[in-house]
Amino acid sequence: MTDPRPWLASYAPGVPSDVDVDVPMTRVLEDSARRFPSRVATEFLGAVTTYDTLARRVSRAAGALHGLGVREGDRVSLALPNSATHVVLFYAVLRLGAVVVEHNPTYSSAELGRQLADSGATVALVWENAVERVLAVRAETAVRTVVAVNLAADLPSVKRAALHLPVPSARRTRASMRATVPPGVPSWHKLVRRANPLPADHPHPELDAPALLLYTGGTTGDPKGAVLTHRNLAINPAQGQAWTQHENGTETVLAALPFFHAFGMTLCLTYAMRIAATLVIVPRFDVDLVLAAQRRHPLSFVPGVPPIFERLAAAARERGADLTSVRYGISGAMALPAETAQAWESVTGGLLIEGYGMTETSPVAVGNPLSDERRPGVLGVPFPSTWARVADPEDPTRVVPTGERGELQLSGPQVFAGYWQRPEETAAVLVEDDGRTWLRTGDVVVEEEGGFLRLVDRIKEVIITGGYNVYPSQVEEHLRRMPEIADVAVVGIPGGDLGERVVAAIVLAEGTTRVELSAVRAWSEHALARYAHPRDLIVLPELPRSPIGKVMRRTVREQLIERG
Numbered sequence: 176m177t178d179p180r181p182w183l184a185s186y187a188p189g190v191p192s193d194v195d196v197d198v199p200m201t202r203v204l205e206d207s208a209r210r211f212p213s214r215v216a217t218e219f220l221g222a223v224t225t226y227d228t229l230a231r232r233v234s235r236a237a238g239a240l241h242g243l244g245v246r247e248g249d250r251v252s253l254a255l256p257n258s259a260t261h262v263v264l265f266y267a268v269l270r271l272g273a274v275v276v277e278h279n280p281t282y283s284s285a286e287l288g289r290q291l292a293d294s295g296a297t298v299a300l301v302w303e304n305a306v307e308r309v310l311a312v313r314a315e316t317a318v319r320t321v322v323a324v325n326l327a328a329d330l331p332s333v334k335r336a337a338l339h340l341p342v343p344s345a346r347r348t349r350a351s352m353r354a355t356v357p358p359g360v361p362s363w364h365k366l367v368r369r370a371n372p373l374p375a376d377h378p379h380p381e382l383d384a385p386a387l388l389l390y391t392g393g394t395t396g397d398p399k400g401a402v403l404t405h406r407n408l409a410i411n412p413a414q415g416q417a418w419t420q421h422e423n424g425t426e427t428v429l430a431a432l433p434f435f436h437a438f439g440m441t442l443c444l445t446y447a448m449r450i451a452a453t454l455v456i457v458p459r460f461d462v463d464l465v466l467a468a469q470r471r472h473p474l475s476f477v478p479g480v481p482p483i484f485e486r487l488a489a490a491a492r493e494r495g496a497d498l499t500s501v502r503y504g505i506s507g508a509m510a511l512p513a514e515t516a517q518a519w520e521s522v523t524g525g526l527l528i529e530g531y532g533m534t535e536t537s538p539v540a541v542g543n544p545l546s547d548e549r550r551p552g553v554l555g556v557p558f559p560s561t562w563a564r565v566a567d568p569e570d571p572t573r574v575v576p577t578g579e580r581g582e583l584q585l586s587g588p589q590v591f592a593g594y595w596q597r598p599e600e601t602a603a604v605l606v607e608d609d610g611r612t613w614l615r616t617g618d619v620v621v622e623e624e625g626g627f628l629r630l631v632d633r634i635k636e637v638i639i640t641g642g643y644n645v646y647p648s649q650v651e652e653h654l655r656r657m658p659e660i661a662d663v664a665v666v667g668i669p670g671g672d673l674g675e676r677v678v679a680a681i682v683l684a685e686g687t688t689r690v691e692l693s694a695v696r697a698w699s700e701h702a703l704a705r706y707a708h709p710r711d712l713i714v715l716p717e718l719p720r721s722p723i724g725k726v727m728r729r730t731v732r733e734q735l736i737e738r739g
Contacts, residue, residue, distance in 0.1 A: 187545050200409050201380065203448060212226055222334075232367075271377075272380040284308040291312065297318060302326060321360055325362065411536075415539060416449060419503060428443065428454050431479060439723070466487075466490060469496070475502050477503075481509060485518070499522075503528075505529075511552070531555065540558055561587035565580075590612065619637065654699070659690045660681050661685070662726070664728050669736070670710070679709035691712075
């Protein structure tokens with residue numbers, strides 16, 4: 176019988192059509208430690224941890240958490256920047272069969288409070304700089320224990336000592352890593368030093384048990400916890416390794432993406448551990464930190480978003496930094512401009528490909544082949560064991576003909592279990608049809624020859640003006656080519672008889688002081704339909720972005736509506 180997946184013919188040689196897993200990531204980590212005990216597992220600003228040491232630290236951390244009363248199914252919140260301790264705590268919580276709840280540690284008290292309360296977390300492991308914000312809302316949550324985590328404890332001893340030097344640079348660095356903790360809040364590093372390791376015979380979690388809550392806007396914009404199971408966490412790295420064909424124990428991976436985001440969680444916290452890579456961690460993306468890390472441990476694989484690749488490529492050209500050790504880069508979360516890919520490949524000699532996913536797919540579901548079959552500007556084809564179809568948004572069981580726009584639906588073992596305690600929202604995005612469970616992504620795509628998928632826009636962000644559909648991404652792509660415009664977000668604002676009017680919020684290019692709406696419309700005359708031309712132009716100093724650099728159109732729209 177012929178396999179009805181046309182995209183399989185576009186796979187790079189050696190990539191299988193299907194993959195499977197039979198153990199959770201906690202066992203995968205132990206296997207990596209057994210096979211590569213002396214290999215460096217994590218490097219954090221010069222401090223190294225081998226796989227053997229990492230496994231022992233995870234066991235001791237799990238013992239400490241068990242001593243705090245954490246049991247199977249309990250939710251444990253992590254509000255931490257990227258660090259070696261973050262890796263340890265992530266796996267320690269999973270090892271107990273408890274559920275990790277990841278939070279952005281820079282969130283306000285109100286934002287943290289909503290997520291803590293919704294998750295029902297009973298223990299929160301919190302960066303010292305965020306402890307006060309968590310304590311301010313603790314009474315409104317189920318959190319019974321808040322533990323402070325000292326980020327500086329992960330530094331090499333020389334760098335820890337340097338934090339106390341009476342110079343401005345040391346004070347700034349210390350303030351970015353440490354804060355005064357109120358009395359009565361225990362220190363994680365003191366707790367774990369007194370703890371006993373978890374007994375080796377403590378049961379590992381079941382594959383279909385909940386493992387992780389990641390808060391996402393989903394397809395509606397209302398933040399909710401996406402439940403990822405241990406199978407989800409284990410299968411996506413397996414699919415990724417099938418795609419890249421990385422050999423275990425050979426790669427060095429940059430961890431500049433935040434671990435609390437689905438992209439960073441999988442490509443760094445789970446994928447790197449599966450392939451026994453050296454994970455080079457920076458607490459935040461900073462060109463100087465990354466280039467310094469590159470000199471210590473030459474990178475071979477860089478997961479990132481377009482701004483990361485743009486800035487690193489520019490630095491390599493301007494400073495003569497050597498990035499030629501990087502063989503592969505994978506870009507996600509937003510469209511990858513062709514010029515960014517070209518710049519990156521010119522300074523590295525390696526490949527930069529685009530991928531696609533969302534929190535609800537753990538997150539990677541689609542990628543460009545690591546071969547000559549790749550198509551710049553296109554999302555790619557479905558991963559092994561992943562099925563995709565393009566359906567009518569108004570009738571999610573009707574598949575549209577190839578070449579027509581429709582909503583992307585995905586099915587596969589990486590698709591999430593649902594939204595935490597939100598059965599109605601779960602039912603709205605998971606469709607049972609044709610013997611499969613399909614996730615409605617909310618993204619408008621076109622299927623091209625060979626099963627390649629091209630992103631058109633988000634359904635919720637499509638602008639309807641005068642009865643016509645305007646796809647913001649297409650308008651933005653065109654306007655970014657205008658020399659006077661450095662960046663742009665196109666949104667729909669209520670517009671009377673039109674329904675919505677198209678508004679472009681722009682950031683001016685360096686050296687430009689003014690751009691007239693008439694000039695923008697003239698620029699669009701032969702590239703866009705008249706109804707897609709911006710009717711208003713707003714100049715902003717910068718566009719609001721998510722923690723991984725994605726422009727937040729919804730925030731732009733809200734700001735413009737408030738301004739009237």
